[in-house]
Amino acid sequence: MSDNNQLQKELAKKALNIRRNVVTMIYNASSGHPGGALSLTDILTVLYFKEMKVDPQNPKKEERDRFVLSKGHASAALYATLAEKGFFSKDELIKFRKLESMLQGHPEMKYIPGVDMSTGSLGQGLSAANGMAIAGKLDGKDYRVYCVVGDGEIEEGQIWEAAMSSAKYKLDNLCVIVDNNNLQIDGTVENVMSPYPIDKKFEDFGFNVINIDGHDFNQIINAFEEAKKVKGKPTAIVAKTIKGRGVSYMENQAGWHGKAPNEEQFNLAMQDLR
Numbered sequence: 001m002s003d004n005n006q007l008q009k010e011l012a013k014k015a016l017n018i019r020r021n022v023v024t025m026i027y028n029a030s031s032g033h034p035g036g037a038l039s040l041t042d043i044l045t046v047l048y049f050k051e052m053k054v055d056p057q058n059p060k061k062e063e064r065d066r067f068v069l070s071k072g073h074a075s076a077a078l079y080a081t082l083a084e085k086g087f088f089s090k091d092e093l094i095k096f097r098k099l100e101s102m103l104q105g106h107p108e109m110k111y112i113p114g115v116d117m118s119t120g121s122l123g124q125g126l127s128a129a130n131g132m133a134i135a136g137k138l139d140g141k142d143y144r145v146y147c148v149v150g151d152g153e154i155e156e157g158q159i160w161e162a163a164m165s166s167a168k169y170k171l172d173n174l175c176v177i178v179d180n181n182n183l184q185i186d187g188t189v190e191n192v193m194s195p196y197p198i199d200k201k202f203e204d205f206g207f208n209v210i211n212i213d214g215h216d217f218n219q220i221i222n223a224f225e226e227a228k229k230v231k232g233k234p235t236a237i238v239a240k241t242i243k244g245r246g247v248s249y250m251e252n253q254a255g256w257h258g259k260a261p262n263e264e265q266f267n268l269a270m271q272d273l274r
Contacts, residue, residue, distance in 0.1 A: 007050070008217045014084055015045040019246045020273045021080035021093055027266040029097035032105070035256040036150060037077035039181040039214070039241040044081045046220045047146060056086040059113040065143050066132045068117045070125020071150035071179065072106040073258070078115070079103050087114035123156025125149060126176060130165050133174040133234075144228070148177045152184030155193040160205065166234040167206025174234040175227045176207070179214065181243035183254045202236040214239030247272050 018041050026032030048054065052065040069078050076096065083090045095101035102111040106120030117128045129147035136143050149159060166174055178198055186192050195201065199209045208230045212219040220239070227235035243257070244250025247269045261269055 004218075011042075011045050011049060011217050014049050015041050016246075016273060018045060018077065018080040018084055020270065021083070021090070022076045023247065023261065023266065023269045023273065025076050025080065025093050025096040026260045027263075027269075028094055030260045031097050032076050032260055033073045033258045034076070034247070034261070035183065035243040035250060035253070035258075036071060036179065036181065037074040038245045038247060038250065039243045040071075040074050040077045040148060040179050041081075041245065042215045042217065043148065043177055043179070043220060043239060043241075044077055046217060046224065048081050048085050050221060051224045052146065053143070054085070054114070056114065059087060063141065063143055066116045066129070066145045068125045068129045068132070068145070068147040069107055069119055070129075070147055071122065071153050072119030072125070074148075074150075074179075075103075075105060075107050078107060079112075082112070082114040085114070088112070122150070122153045123158040126159055126162035126166070129174060129176070130162055130169070130171065133166075133171040134169055136173050137169070137171070143173070145171075145174045146177065147174070148179055150184070151178055151180045151182060151189050151195060151198065152192065154178065154195045154198070155189070160201075163202065163205040163207070170232050171234045172231050175224065176202075176234065176236045178202075178236060178238045179241055180238055181241040183243045183252070183257065185254070185257045187254050199236075199238050202238070207234050207236040210235065210237045212237060212239050214241035215245060 022037045096103045107115045109115045109118045119125050129145050133145040202209050210223045212223050223237045250256040
């Protein structure tokens, strides 16, 4: 087996584990956002198990790459990924959204190892990522900053104010990933408040833009590699994804934006994610 095939096999196994934990967490909590967490899983898998320089034993290491989950409601995917990477015990996942748990509905940087920014108020994450990237430039550090935004989230005006700043300050150490699953809580993004064409908009705001299938590990890996070679401007990766990816009855269904499965639905999901 080639090295590339072996890597993809390992990433697929990690992604499956993460998806199973995402669904289990939300089922146990009777609360959460499965659709956008599952659409994001393959991207997070590549980031944490291939791309980013992070150390679970030293989560605040100054030289680490930074990650901002601007669409903070997809926290279950981030928590499951961090646990899979070893930032904290997987036993913590069962406490998701429970009183006294560090794993609340939105990420909290003060309490969760591996979380670089507290998020949840949509539209704000790119501004924080800009600050991290500017700090890296000023301090002469070579770390990179990755920021995931939702396609519904980019209807927020602050995203585009931040995008202007990203380009103005030539933040080539910044990579924005748009989770383009085409669904938000009220329906399709084009029907609610269309941001299309997303790629052309980011180009007009001064970004290098890469369009990919957000579930194809090769395309995700290659996009991150390409982004690292770009100088003088930030990169936006527009990743076409499927909301609820991996669970048959959740896929492409807006109703699974923020709803927990019941016992029967949970069991069906586990069969899908064997």
